[in-house]
Amino acid sequence: MIKERELPLLPLRGILVFPYMVIHLDVGRERSMAAIEEAMLSDRIILLTSQRETEIDSPNPSDLYTTGTVAEIKQLLKLPGGTMRVLVEGISRGRVLEFLEEEPYFKVRIEELPEEKIPLTPEIETLIRSMTHQFEDYAKLGKRVPLETLGTVLAVEEPGQLADIVASHLNLKVPDKQTILEAMEVNLRLERLTELIMREIEILELERRIGQRVRKQMDKAQKEYYLREQMKAIQKELGDKDERLVEAEEYREKVSKAKCPKEVEQKALKEIERLEKMPPSSAEGTVVRTYLDWLLVLPWTKSSKDKIDLKKAEDILNEDHYGLEKIKERILEFLAIRKLTPKMKSPILCLVGPPGVGKTSLAKSISRALDRKFVRMSLGGLRDEAEIRGHRRTYIGALPGRIIQGVRTAGTRNSVFLLDEIDKMTSDFRGDPASALLEVLDPEQNSTFTDHYLEVPFDLSQTLFVLTANTLHTIPRPLLDRMEVITLSGYTEDEKVNIAKRYLVPKQMEAHGLKKEVLTLDDEVLLKLVQGYTRESGVRTLERQVANLCRKIAVRWVKKEWEPHTLTVEDLESALGAPRYHFQVAAKAPEIGAVTGLAYTEVGGVVLTVEVTPLPGKGRLTLTGQLGDVMKESAQAAWTFVRAHAVQLGIEEDFYDRTDLHIHVPEGATPKDGPSAGVTMATAMASAIAQRSVRSDLAMTGEITLRGNVLPIGGVKEKVLAAHRAGIKVVLLPEENRKDLEDVPENVRKIMEFHFVSRIEEVLNLALLPLAHSDEVPGDVAAHAVYGQKGIPVEETRPEERPVVS
Incomplete structure (x- = not known):
């Protein structure tokens, strides 16, 4: 029978009391203790309701559930510290109709x-029946309900009372228990209770499976630990040590301290287990030990911290190298972006240029600017793929590839790695090392580079690879596609003088024990040294000549035959002999059949003289001078053009019926190839x-077509720099190469004359002197067309009218 009454309310946190339930409650809040004291003064009846949120210390009426349990206080015990412990027994459900008071305690109707x-x-x-079966299964799985309690609970015959008692023994959250408490109808209460028990059973089953799996792993680890400890104890008692077990334990300790990736750690532990089972004298054991040593010494996670200071980096680059502005700018760009995005993948830089222009030393400067470790690996003559990817461990004496060896040498995974002379690699039956490098030099793949020896991936994405090459045409196209090519051209004479003054002379004087006051070289002497004793794109020969000069002066200084003064040109020739090269290498006077051409080789730009001599014959063309196929085809195309335009050139139309041509390019022992000699x-x-x-002060380059x-x-x-070194004053270039003139140093552009041509007629008009004036001074071209009356006249061009590009 429903009846209304006024009762004090005791809010509960994290707990819910059902009817017929007896439980101890610890009470410490002032309002709660006041409610208990009020109940004790009347009939000991109190309403117990749960809080919606357990974190709230001073709840409002809205923070409490409206359905609770009317309970009787059976026992009250005051504890030290001002708290109470009460024993309550649930009587029946109660629904709050109204909150009458909130202070000093909650009073409700x-x-x-x-x-x-x-x-x-x-x-x-x-x-x-369904609920009791489920509850029995729950009790067996959870082992939280004693068997005697289970029997007592199931002996209850009243359905509503049975449901409340079962719910009180379940490990449910307060919201779930509240749904049972709020279910006034018995059948609805039983249905909800059955669903909750089934859910709890599923959770217990899952916990049991997980527990069994974890226990099994723990049991195995504990068993191994226990057995190892037993073996240690036995060996200690016997005074005998098993070297295999001691060694295996040492390796396990190293693995735990190495901070390797999980995959590497699993691989190492597997190899340690193999090592334990091998006899000490087994050859396989040596292989496994070497492998483990390699695995544990590599810097899997160790990186050096980049000290990115652009001003300092710029100072270092300027301190180490003179000129090379574009290369320095690119390096500073990389450093700036690295500072903004530290996780950026490192680029693959390829420095291309002739020997001696500073490619290797530039890589060292990058390392110094970044404050990273520097590793160098020479690829010249490399022909075995295993040098890159390593040998498989099935071979005797197998080792990782030189990439992994270099990483080990650096000790960090973000070093500056120099791959020197990448254009000198070869391939044979042992494999193609260039193809093996594709994975190393691909920013999208090298994060999982797998060495054949290691058999686990190593992250190379943080390594800054710098490559050097003298030429690009010998580098495979797929490999070249993965690089950012930066071209280093040869130095001008002015740059060489500055490099010698700033770097080479102080370095060699210090190496030879000469003080500054003993020997002084001014710009005039250095220029003479550059022009007369060297002929190169770089500065290696120049450094050797400076060293040679220092040795000569050192001997005279020791013999007291040298008085300290500024070196003169006469002193230079006295020490080094007569100049080996002459500044004016172009022909002194115009010649017939001899034209100065320009070529680009591995050592930079060079000047080539093409000589042609007509001979009596039947129109045969002879080529000598170690010419390549492309150059031979250019000669054939030029020969066909001359034959086709014989009339325009003022030549008899059938001249080839009685004339052979012999084309020779001097330095016959040096192979030459390329289309630019057309x-x-x-x-x-x-x-x-x-x-x-042909004008003697003129040089030319360009490919010719049959038309x-x-x-x-x-x-x-x-x-152009080669022509400048050779004393050439006028250079003919293809019209489409006009944009490339920007790369030529400004001081060279100012003193040379450039003509851009698109037709061979323009070349002939500028290069050939008129027949009547063949013996005149070069450049004194007559003011009439080169071609005869039958040909197409070309616009007359006087020297003062020629466009000069500067």
């Missing part, structure tokens, strides 16, 4: 909802057959 007896219908009986050969042929002299078009070529800067 409720309606009490006593449990009514209901008849046992088939539906109720089925729900009870215009040079055509001009030399036209000069030889038409008996017209007479001049096509662009490469290496403009290097070729």
Whole structure:
């Protein structure tokens, strides 16, 4: 029977009390203790309701559930510290109708909802039977309900009372228990309770499976630990040590301290287990030990911290190298982006240029600017793929590849790794090392580089690879595609003088024990040293000549035959002998059939003279001078053009019926190839057959077509610098190479004259002197067309009218 009454309310945190439930409660809040004291002064009846949130210390009415349990206080005990312990027993459900007071305690008006007896219908009986079966399974799995308690609970016959008692023994959250408490109808209460028990059973089953798996692993580890400790104890008692076990334990300790990736750690532990089972004298044991030593010594996670100070880096680059502005700018760009995005993948830089221009030393400067470890690996003559990827451990004496060896030498995984002379690699039956390098030099792949020896991936994405090469045409295209190519051209004479003054002379004087006051070299002497004793793109020969000079002066100084003073040109020739090279290497006077061409080789730009001599014959073309196929084809194309335009050149149309041509390029022992000698050969042929002299102060380069078009070529800067070193005053370049003139140093552009041509007729007009003036001074070109009356006249061009590009 429902009846209303006024009761003090005791809010509960994290707990819910059901009817028929007896429980101890510890009370410490002032309002709660005041409510208990009020109940004790009347009939000991109090309403117990749960808080919605356990974190709230001073709840409001809205923070409490409105359905609770009317309970009787059976016992009260005051504890030290001002708290109480009460023993309460649930009587019936109660629903809060109104909060009458909130201070000093909650006082509410409720309606009490006593449990009514209901008849046992088939539906109720089925729900009870299902619920009891589930509860038995729960008790067996959870082992939280003693068997005697289980028997007592299941002996209750009243369905509503049974449901409340079962719910009180379940390990449920307060919201779930509250749904049971709020279910006034018995059948609904039983259904909800059955669902909750089934859910708890699933959770217990999962916990049991996880527990068994974890226990099994722990048991195995404990068993191994226990057995090892037993073996140690036995060996200690016997005074005998098993070297294999001691060694295995040492390796396990190293693995635990190495901070390796999980995959590497598993691999190492597996190899340690193998080592334990091997006899001490086994050859396989040595292989495993070496492998473990390699695994544990590599810097899997160790990185050096980049000290990115752009000003300091710029100072270091300027201190180590003179010139090379574009290269320095690119390095500073990389450092700036590295500072903004530290996790950026490192680029693959390829420095291309002739020997002696500072490629290797530039890589060292990058390492110094970044404050990283520096590793160098030479690829010259490398032909075995295993040198890159390592040998498989099936081979005797197997080792990791030189990439992993270099990483070990550096001790960090973000070193500056120099791969020197990448254009000198070869391949044979043992494999293609260039293809093996594809994985190393691909920023998308090298984060999982796998060495054949290690058999586990190593992250190379943080390593800054710098490559050097003298030329690009010998590097495979797929490999070249993965690089960022930075070209280093040859130095001008002015740059060489500055490099010698700033770096080479102080370095060699210190190496030879000469003080500054003993020997002084001014710019004039250094320029003479550059022009007369060296002929190169770089500065290696220059450094050797400076060292040679220092040795000569050192001998005279020791013999007291040298008085300290500024070295003169006469002193230079006295010490080093007569100059080996002459500044003016171009022809002194115009010649017939000899044209100065420009070529680009591995040592930079060079000047080549193409000589053509006509001979009596039947139109045969002879080529000598170690010419490559491309150069031979250029000669053939030039020969065909001259034959096709014989009339325009003022030559008899059937001259080839009685004339052979011999084309020779001096330095016959040096192989030469490339298409850029086409215009040079055509001009030399036209000069030889038409008996017209060629200007001696002029050089040219360009590819020719059968129709007479001049096509662009490469290496403009290097070729122009070579012409500048040779004393050439006028250079003919293809029209499409006009943009490349920006790369030529400004001081060279100012003192040289450049003409851009698109047709061979323009070349011939500028290069060939008129027949009547063949013996005149170079450059004194007559003011009439080169071609005869039958040909297409070309616009007359006087020297003062020629465009000069500066």
